[in-house]
Amino acid sequence: MTDFNPHIVGFLCNWCSYAGADLAGVSRIQYPTNIGVVRVMCSSSIDPVILIETMIRGADGVLIAGCHPGDCHYDTGNLHAERRVKIVHRLLDRCGLEPERIRLEWVSASEGSRFAEVVDNLVEEIRELGPNPVAGDQPDLDILERLYVARNVLGDFRLNLLVNKEHQIEDVSNVFGETIPKERMDELLDTVASEEFNRCNLLMLARDSSISVQQMADRTGLPEEEVLDHTVVLVDRGLLKVDRVDDGSPLYLTISQDRGRISTLPAWAQVEKRSIESSIRNLPDVDETTKAWIVRELLLTLRCHNCERRRSDACHFSVCIRGLMSGVVG
Amino acid sequence: MTEAMAPAIEEEFQPSILVFCCNWCSYAGADLAGVSRLQYPVNVKVLRVMCSGRVDPYFILRALELGADGVLITGCEIGDCHYISGNVKAKERIERLSKLLDQIGIGSDRIRLEWIAASEGTKFAQVMEEFTDHITNLGPNPLKGSETGGG
Amino acid sequence: MDKENVKRLISDMGAHDCVECGKCTTVCPVTRFNPEFAPRLVVVKALAGEEMDLSKDSDIWICNTCEICNNMCPYEVDYSGFIRGMRGEASREGHEPDCSQGGLLHAMMRIMANSDLPQKRLDWITDELKLADKGDVFLFVGCLPQLDAIFEGRNLDLVETARSAVRIMNRMGIEPVVSPIEKCCGHDLNWAGDEKNFIKLMNHNVQVIKDSGAKTVVFPCPECMRTFDLDYQDFLGDFDFEMTHISEFLARAIEEGKLEFPENISISTTFHDSCRLGRHLGLYDEPRKVLTEIPSVELVELEKNRDAATCCGVSGFMSCNSTSKVMQMEKMQDAKRTEADVLVTPCAKCRIHLDCSTRDETPVDNDLINIPIMDFTVLVDMALRGKLQIPDAQDKEARMEDEKPE
């Protein structure tokens, strides 16, 4: 499918890869036009949620470029970015998208040509992979739904904490002064990622009508006893409830999450909400309910679960959205 | 139904209900409903007494006179009473009071007697839900607004 | 305590004429068993303008308002009126008496006064009774059904009095009016000083009777009779309809030969003069006339009878205490000493209190007081029907039996 012209979003860290890109420009090294660049202060400031969000937005590929390990202006930013991308790759795979669509590269300020090569190589690889199935006017709704699930998982506190602490625990020391071996952490992250993904998936399934363990297992292909274990956790977290019990087994229903929080949004969130609603209006023709749902999900992630204060990267995030809108889709 | 969506029905009749709970069983059931975060209507207010046998028919009539829309008396299952037969006496007194309430026109369906064990958190929440709905359908206490006030 | 009100009360009740002769205190049954209380002292303190504590354990609430003192006072000081006035003053200050049954009765009356709820008060009517919506004769039933509900455990069947009254009237060819919307006459609230609610009940009841167009209103209960006859007319002036107690009504009916009694029952009775019937309304002879008129009904007088009769111990459910128990013991022993088969009382409330005393743990030996108690109207009705059922005397075992849960 040679005439496919992929859209690629590039997040370039200000100190190394952005400078590398400039150098390519100064030295007039040509590279394909498909990449839309967003300058970020450090590769670690990109919330994995944004990566999934970009894919939802229809980007065919994403490039994250940061400084080589050790060169990072903020010392360990790139190491965090590396671990975050690894998690996003895992989740993309679960969503049925090729993980190679999101690529992490180290490009130092002096590697102008390397930047061009990377872009070139990435465009080629994406061209082979073909367009993003959720882009365009007939998005593959199954993958889209799973992307939303992935987005929820990445928005959740548990996975984020582990990803962010991974470097500290593996390389420096945990609170007991020891380090945890890499294999154990990877294995832990694997299980946590898949557990949380499955759980969010179950929550999505049980959102509209109450559904039994058997039905959930058929829809997700998970073994029934694992689904049962997940329902136990979700009931304890207050996210799922037993709606009713018909002949054989209990039917579970997701407890709507608005719990009165949205209605009592602090002032700044109201402002944020209006700005996002306006910018999202020109999304490809997604129906109203999904739109409302996206707004609510975005708002949920905007606020820190902990203290409900505004998260530091939120403003940054809204800037990216505006950038994305104009850069890629426009 | 969240707070934001409730304003439309705010003026709608919200009954205020007094619940007598016995310290050993139904009050513990209420606490267990709390610990398990079971949601039930906000119209019910609990008054703790040591035993359902302590609830004097006059307390109930006085509550109705002051405008209570419903009064719920809860205690231990028969045979479980910490004081052996407090609940048996409560049952007799409530039956007698019900007859009087029917006669003077308030109607005995404004009050109800329920046994709730310390381990029945879910039952507590259900009873609160059922009784609130029942009183909501029954409508406000006819004595409300008249300044009986007593003495 | 509002000084002006007390001053006006003292002059209204003629309390100035009190010469402190102390006769009232000597005859007062309460003082006999409770030395700290003296009617005279209450009046003297008020006269001296002393600031009196009117809360629930003050002296004004201990008085049984049995009017023995009024009866005895050479200078006609209306002592019970004075007490009622003081209680009105106390009620205005927010004080409430300590009532038996926890104040259930007063609460019920207050509720009735302040609402027009659809009452279910005619369940006692059986098919054989013939009644009318409109008519000359109005039977004021009062609180008999409610009292039966509250004292259900005692199975006194107080409402049989109303049934008997209707049967007797039907026998006389009269179909009395019994109103479904009639309310409590407010006697207890009146004597507790709650004037505000008493007036509401009064207006309602008078209106009900006016609407029924009745010419004579018959009262089985002396308290209702006194409240209508004296207190209502104090406020509203004389009524155009005639008010009679059931005993007067029957006495007149017997005189006019409307009632004949079959020969076949023989019973010896003794009669308890309820304070309201006797001293308040002066009806001593009528009940006696009816009883003696029934052939083979022998009437033995109590040692203390007519205007010297002691009170049944409690009035308006307010003053039930250790003193009233001793009074009741004495009354029952008097009745037993007459060796009559049954003690007849015209008032449902006296019957409740006397029955309650025999069912208690009694300091005196049980067979000194185990005389059965019957209602006056029920006895007359039974006599007319020739079927006599003397209820068995109540004692502690009976009470234990009633209270055992089924």
Next chain:
Amino acid sequence: MSDEEGKIGAVMVVGGGIAGMQAALDLADSGYLVYVVDSSPSIGGAMAQLDKTFPTHDCAMCILSPKLVATGRHQNVKLMMASDIHAIEGKPGNFTVFVKRKARYVDETKCTGCGLCTLRCPIEVRDEYNKGLKLRKAIYLKYPQAVPPVHTIDRDHCIGCGVCETQCEAGAIDFSGEEELVKVDVGSVILAPGFSEFDPRLKTEYGYGVFKNVLSSVELERMLSATGPYRGMVLRPSDGKRPKRMAFIQCVGSRDVQVGNPYCSSVCCMFAVKEALIAREHTPGLETHIFFMDMRAFGKEFDEYYARAEEEHGIVFTRNTRVARVSQNPETNNLYLWYAEHGKMKREEFDIVVLSIGFDSPKDVEKLTEKLGIKLNKHDFCQTDMFTPLDTSEPGIYVCGAFSSPKDIPDSVAQASGAACRAMSEIAGARGAMVTVKEYPPEIDVSGQEPKVGVFVCHCGINIGGVLDVPSLAEYAKTLPNVVHAEDNLYTCSQDTQQRISETIMEKGLNRVVVASCTPRTHTTIFQNTLMEAGLNPHLFEMANIRDQCSWVHMNVPKRATKKARTLIRMAVAKASLLEQLKPAEVEVVKSALVIGGGLSGMTAAVELARAGFDAHLVEKDSELGGLLRRIHFGCSGEDVQGFLERLVKQVEDDDRIRVYTSAELKEVSGSVGDFAAVIDSDGEEIETHQGVIIVATGGEEYEPTEYLYGKDPRVMTQLEFEEKLVTEGEIDAKCIVMVHCVGSRTTERPYCSRVCCTESVKNALRVKEMNPGIAVYSLFRDMRTYGFREEFYREAAEKGVVFIRFLEENEPVVSIDDQGKLEVRVLDDILQEELLINPDYVVLAAATLPARGNEELARMLKVPLNSHGFFLEAHMKLRPVDFATDGIFLCGLAHLPKFFEENVSQACGAVSRALSILSQDTLEGEATIALVDESMCRGCGVCVDTCEFGAPSLIMLENGRQVSHIDGALCKGCGSCSVSCCNKAITMLNFRTDQVLSMVESCFSEAKTPPAKREATVVEEVTET
């Protein structure tokens, strides 16, 4: 410090289960310092995992948590959690124990158990408490009601991310903790480590761990519990469906030589019946089948429970079947049970199979015993003997609970009290030596003052603050009448806030305190303690429950929940303004005891009382001591019972602290706990005695059978008569003997099991086989109930050729005399389904044990209840087996229930230990919130006397001849029934007075209305802004 001979007034209790807790409470109440050492992070043991208990279906946590809270907060109990014994030195009365305390990484004094850390911890671990059916976090509380409510970090799973520290607002987490060794000096040690569950994997034929839907009984128990994985629903682990048919397989890991557990675990039969009943309650339409060999329902009211389960609740009992194996249908995950019935192999399909697993000795018990040097028996349980069931092989170290032999909760509790008594006897001199009494400042008399209420509204972290607008509640409180101070704080129950509250009380002269936070049921005593520290009477305190009954249950409507909280606070303030200071009644304790009944239990109790330093009056109706024990000659292992009896009687008669009254009867008893007056008629002579407590040990009698030709033919005798015959005649000339079980027991007239006769029959059968193996012995039984280690004797008898024939209740054996005058016994063998005919030389009947004849009369005299069979009814069947509902009277021996020799001794010591908790105090404090009679109002009608279950009110004659009621402060429990039944309200209930309750009712419905006129008299001072 210690007394003269160096005895230390402290005891170490190893194990914090129900037995450990009971022993600790008894010791602490009797003036000893107690160290409770438990390897798990909080006490509660196995009972904490139970949902309901048999046979009463009480909720286990409801009856356990009062004991948990009492142990957790007792002045004299020190909890040493997550600790084990490292080593022990010294001699009885003066031990030094080295305790190894694992690191918990959470400071016990700071952690309030709020659980915010667990919310954020990323690590999920299989929860052992819920048998792996649920997940817990790396930082966790063992179970919601755990005591002490302190979280623990599970170091093996924790990756050390540190998020819990960031979440903990109490700053209680400290990662630097490490293992420490603590030296503790104690006088005696009590071992109560409990048991460990048999691992059902060892029974491979049942497929546990392979087939998903094969559960252990404890896993099912967790499913049934409301705090379990499915909140009380029973679901098949394979597919989350509700089961339709459930099978219970009994004796998994019990009565099984193959796996090394030849003994019977005593509780699994009743446990299975209870689970079957509760599972049916939770799952409508569930069919439950129990496959068992013998249904061992030997405890109090167990047999009726078993009969009701079968007849009323339709539980299917499949008798004498040993399930061969379990297989699975791969598609449906259903299970097939293979078992033999009447010789044919049968297969039945079930959704769920539950294995009733037996008891093993506690984990790493070898380490414990080798450190303490105590001997174990061949089943690895603690070695004890018949005469001293509570002592281990090491003097000064005692044992109780499941570690001595598998037993259920009531027996464990009775044994725990017994062990406490034995432990005390060793260090009687050092009572009270190491115990500190908390000093409080003198109490300020506030009776004259105007009510000045202080209101403290709690955030409880986000539990309340997350839903209710707490600051506005505090502001609102300021506007209420009589409130002079109101504030809100993060954790009102934390140590520092408590300190600030008592300072505020003193500084502002508050004389009433209202705390708006969580449930008064658990927190009242904490705040009352704070009031006392500020010199205020503890009863000037009221709580508004705005957490469990407001913020937690109205999360979705925060505005209206805040409005409700305002009402709750207004109600609490209204009542607080009317609270009075109350002084509980005090009773002098007479330091002696009355023991009724001179059998084994009575004598043991008297000896233990004397050893603890108190006088005992022992009343025996026969002319000599011993009771039923006089007719028992040897124990199952040949112990010389009569020799022991002589020594015991001599010990009783020689002890000058024990006054013995033989052929004596109790005429009359009056008074209440602390001072009972008794009139004893000792053969004609009337003696008045005064004592602080009474122990009922009236024993039991053997049933005089009327069946099976007893009394008509000398060759038919009871087991006791047969035992006497064996001992006196030395040998027996017979070729064949038939023994018949359940004679007079488990009938419609006496529907209880007499517990001891199965083992008594086996004992005699073994003695016969020992004398002459040639004699044929047939034992006709309905259920062999040789529970615990007695199972060994049953196996031994079978091996020695005793023929055991089971018959069903409906076709009882028939004993007759044939034409040649020989005895003839016909019986239908339930297994072979044929009728057997035997001509024995003797027929020996296992006669029932009846309650002593004088029980009715004594019960009326002491005003204590009997149960439907005529035995005495204890206060609580599970947790107070040796107490009566009336304080100060205790119960032990056959008077409570027929039981074995060693169980009688344990229960007698238990009764003494309970009695010592009263005798060891000089004065007793009654309830403070009791009923008071206004004598001027009281008519002496006696209604209150009939209403009260505790005999507190009684009618007295005043000097002026009036009869009025008087309420005995020591007996009144404060329930309030009498005050309502009193027609003219002469009885006021302190702390719940009518006007107090009415003030709450009025303030609940009068939003704006200022309280009625009569309270306007109190002028509200100008509220000063703090």
